[in-house]
Amino acid sequence: MNKPRLGTQRYTFRPFEDESHLECLCRLQLRGRDVGAYLLKQRRQYSLVFGFCSPGVHTLLPAGQAEQTLKRLEEGLKGFRPGDRLRIHLRSFGGDRDRQQALESQIQGSGQLESQFLLLAQQRATRELTESQQRQPKQLYLFATTPLEAGEEKRADFTEKLLAWVVAQYDAFKGLKEQQEQQSYIQLLTHGFTEGYLHWEQQLNDRMGLQVTPMGVEQLWQYLWSQFNSTTAPPVPQCLELSDAEGKAELSETIHEPLHTVSRLIRGEQGQPRSPQADRQWVQVNQKFVGAVVLESKPAGFTTPEHQLYYLWRALSQFPDCEFVCELAAAERLMTRVTLQRLTKQSVTATFRANLLRDVDVASQMRLKQGVEAQEKIYEGALPIWVSVVALIHRDSPESLAEACQKLTHAFHQGDFIRETEIAWQLWLRSLPIVAGWLLEDGRKQLYLTNEAPGLMPVSCTRTIDLRGIELITRAGQMPVYLDFVHQHRGMLIFGETRSGKSVLASEIFVWAIANGMNVISLDYPKPDGTTTYTDLVKFFGDQGAYFDIGSESNNLFQIPDLRGLPETQRQEWLDDYKEFLVKALDTMVMGTETDNQLGKRVHTVLWQALAAFFESPKLLARYEAAFEGGFGSAAWQRMPTLVDFVEIVAQLDLEVESALLNEAVATILLELRGWLSSRVGRAISQPSTIRTDARLTVFALRNVGDNIEAAVLALSAQSMAFRRALEVSDSLLAIDESPILFKYNGIAQIIGQVCANGAKSGIRPLIIGQDPDTIAQSVAGSQILQNLNTRFIGAIQPNALPSYQRLFGYNPEVLRPNTDESFRITPGRLCSHWLVDADSRLTPCSHYPSPELLGAVANNPKEQAARRRVLAQQPNKFAGYSAFAKAYVQALQNGQLLDEIALDGPSLGEFEPLTQLSETADESIPVHQNGHAHSAYSRRSS
Structure with missing residues (x-):
């Protein structure tokens, strides 16, 4: 019996640090600017990589602007110099850290338990949206590379190199080596700033119009850290700083830890290694499997400017957790022209020979036509550009990665995107800004003219409205956008048919205003029983809510x-x-x-x-x-x-x-x-106030109003409260619900018109809620109102309403046509409503995802109120009760259960922690379910 011999295999492992070319991070504080850069060194060649952030090109531009945008991009590409490279990264990854921190800050700064409760519920809803990949923040980064000389001119021959070596040895002997190296770095970085950064700043901002902002050292470090780790980035390990603050360039170095920057990136966290694991089809990094899909051939062409501008965005918006990387570099212009001429001559010769043989060479004729057209474009001013496009997809397993890559390749009807199955790890590595060299090798780069290349630049991305505020999610791309009416004066309009979610969106605005210290005053036309849309929300806020009824309350x-x-x-x-x-x-x-x-x-x-x-x-x-x-x-x-x-x-x-x-x-x-003193309305305004002066939410129920003057006086009463609170403490939000009814009173319309025109001076933000703009436009102050409210939410509408929006606001009917579709309406299975948001003359189709707790607080039809009372009676405090009701409410609607069956038998719906613990254990304290939609909470009476 012979024992089988074991074969021997030899493996060669290279440390990840050797794959990177990062020398260090640099801070350049020159000419009044403070910018960061990566200093790379590949062999003896230095280069500086500058990072920029851009809001991108909005994905819903007015007619004609797409063509202008493409022309600006083309002009920018014509300014590329030999050796310049620009790499564009459009990233879409689920993450809610910034939003959670913003909400936590609001919670800590709010003094009302009710506001804290609803903000905690919003935290939970945000986290669940992120985990279900329905919330995907987008970032657009641009990394511009500038090649540098190593502080001295290249030596042309052996003699010059020998003399340079002798001088270097002599300086070392005299002890001047360190000083010479420092001076060499000063020259290197100064040259990179003047010839590199200033050039790219002009190219990207002035010529391309991308509105970029330079990334500082901390941002560049955070970008790298997020590629390998999921925690907050530590301080920058080492930073080389060049400053001219004293009038002379001085070089210094800041060291927080001796370990090299790249080694610090992959050292690991929480007991887990962070070094990438390479495979031919994927690379495992940051606990994700990353695959690569490469553009291998040109798209046949673009049918419209919009098609060209949004070519990559339309694919990216369909896929979560992915990144498009595009590298652009100037090609050799003379050689490109000579090559085109040679190919054209070959096609002419092939066509001539085919004619002699009484044959037709279709391929040669096509190449001839394309070659002539390309030369025409070059003579008209177009220049050749090397373009490389790679899509990087992140998934939890190789199986889901393979499925996602296949779907992405099928998403492009033009151009061949093919999954890389051999060197996927290498493509991911080359996409990092700390690795020098080309994204794709020479045989895989595509040559485009400057009029074609913008179609493959991933610069289109939905632009957020503000940096903070209430959050909505875009319908295309699931990107969170924010609208800030607290720190900016915004007059708002909410339009939508019955059951389109107007009152829930308005309640979200109310809660955010109250959490930011504002006071909310709402004018509403009550139902026959005397209640309004927000009566139950007022009750939820307890002592912080007040309800004004002229029959029983007074406002001095x-x-x-x-x-x-x-x-x-x-x-x-x-x-x-x-x-x-x-x-x-x-x-x-x-x-x-x-x-x-x-x-x-x-x-x-x-x-x-x-x-x-x-x-x-x-x-x-x-x-x-x-x-x-x-x-x-x-x-x-x-x-x-x-x-x-x-x-x-x-x-x-x-x-x-x-x-x-x-x-x-x-x-x-x-x-x-x-x-007036003998009338009911007069008595309501001529007696000491019986509604709390410190209430944050006050609803004025305008019922039994006799004429325009009485309506105007009640509107003035509400305005007086808003004005008082704005002068005393902070700004106020004045909301007008049921505007089709209330604006029939000329007095109310005139008062609201004055608030819309002059409210900014007194710190009052107007919010008007209605079904259509016609009623407002036909009121006595219609033009004054519509022209001064610059932020509009347009929900589901009827097709016959399109002409009104076109006439009053100038909207293209095709832009609003999705609002008339059945998919724009609310369905019980989804916890969201849909809106076309018009803010700052920019249109963005969005969805609003309220928390179930907010829906439970707003729900106000009799069956909902009865079910809520039964649940509240079974819980130790109202916050536990509202949490339990939100859970039962969503489940009932999801399962088709009658609301009458909620808590009918009286068993406890679960134990809930006291509110004092909510801010510490947000995950466990508010049970929120993402699937299910409180249809009845949206289904108000006609508003």
Whole structure:
């Protein structure tokens, strides 16, 4: 019996550090700029790689702009110099760290438990969207490479090289070697900044119009760190810094740890190694399998400018966790022209020989035509560009990776994208900005002209509206976009048919405003039972919510802002602003809309003098002071001056002038104001306020309104509260729900028109909610309202509404046509509503994903209210109750269960942690289910 011999195999392993060419990271603080760069060294060739971030080209441009954008990109490509290389990375990866940190900051800064609860629910909803790949942030990076000389000119022959070596040895002998090396690096980096960075900044910004911002050292390090690790990046290990702050370039080095930057990248974290594992078909990095798909042949052509501009975006938007990398470099122009001429001559010869043989050489004729067209483009100014395109797909397993690669190759109808099955690891490695050399080898690069290459540049990406604010998810690409109405003044419109999700989106806006310290005042037309869309949301906010009904509540029109904490000069200035508002309100109460005649002018004058006397009365001022000291609801509060006191001041007013018109003005004021004091609306505004002055959410129910003047006075009452709160503490949000009904009252329309036009001065953001814009446009202040509200949310609409949007806003009907499709409407299986967002003249189709807790708080039909009361009765506190109701509510709608069956038998729906622990254990404290949609919460009555 012979024992089989074991074969021997020899393996060669190379450390990953040897695959990288990174010398160090550099900070260049020159000419008032602070930019970062990678310093690479391949053999003896140095190069600097500058990084830029860009918002990209928006994916829904107005007609004609796509062609202009392509022309700008073409002009930028013509500015490439020999040796320049630009690499574009369009990345789409699920991650919510920034959003979670922003929400956590809001939670920590909010003093209301109700706001914290809903923000924690939003954190959970955001995390679940990310984990289900329905939320994919996009980033567009550009890395520009500039080749450098090694501090000295290249030696042409052996003698010069020998002399340079002798000089170097002599300097080393004299101890000048370190000084010479330092001077060499200063020259190297200075040259790279002036000849490299400044050139690329001009190319990308001025010529291409990509609005790039340079990446600093920390951003470049964070970019590298995220390629290999999932935690927050530590400080930059080593950084070479060049600064001219003192008027002279000085070089310094900052070292946080001795380990080389690349070694630090792959050292590992949490006990797990981070070194990439290579295979022929994939590379495993950062716990993901990465495959490569390469563009191997040219697309046949582009049918429209939009087709060319969005060629790669339309594929990327369909695939989560992937990245498109495009490398562009200038080709040798003379050789390209000579080669084209040679190919054209060969095609002419082949065609001639075929004619002699009475044959037709179709291939030669096609090559001849293409060669002639290419030469025509070159003579017209086009230049040759080398283009390499690689798509990198990240998945959890080789099987899912193979499936995704296959789908991606089938997503392109033109051009052959083929999966790389031999050197996928090498393509991933070359895509890193710390690896010098070409992305693809010479045999695989594609030669394009500058008018063709923009179609393969992945610069199209949905642009976010703001950097923070409420979050929506784009329908194409699932990219989160933010809308900030807190730090920017935005007037907002929400349009959509019944059951399109208007009230839920408005509630999201309310919650975000309250969490940021704003006060929300909503005017609504109530249902027959006296409740409005947001009655249940007001109840959820408890002491922070207030409900104003003219039959049972009052809002003192003469309640001035509490300005005791302000300096005297600012206090007087803001008090004068409120006096102006009071005069406007009293003018409306006395004269209605007839304020331009002689009597109206005299009334206006008398009111000003009466107000001056009113606020100069020591007794009245003392009552104000005592009321604010005593606080809301105290005995002193009940003695706060009101309209009744003002009427007495008018009756005792001595104008020291005898005039029939003045006497008529005084008599008119007394008659009208006393008439108001005897009416229900007048009593509601002429008694001490019974709604909490510190409430963050106040709903005005405008029911039983008799005429336009009463409607205007109630609108003024709501505006007074918004104005007071804006002067006292912070800005306010004034919402108008049921606008088709409320705008039938000219008084309300005029007041809202004034808020839309001048609200920014007083810190009031208007929000108008309605089914269509026609009712608003036809109101007396229609143009004033529509022209000053610059942010619009347009939900599901009927096809016959398209002409109205085209006439009033100039929208192309084809852009709004998806809003009329059945897929734009809400279905019970999805927890979202769909919107076309128009902000800053940029259109973005989005979806709104509210948390189930918010839906549970807004749900207000009788069956929903009854089910919620049953659930709340079984829980230890209201927050546990709302969490339990949200869970049962979604499950009932998902399973087709009747709402009457929720908590009918009385068993507990689960134990919930107290709210004090929610901020520490957000994952366990709010049970939220992503599949399922609270259809009834969206299904309000006609709004």
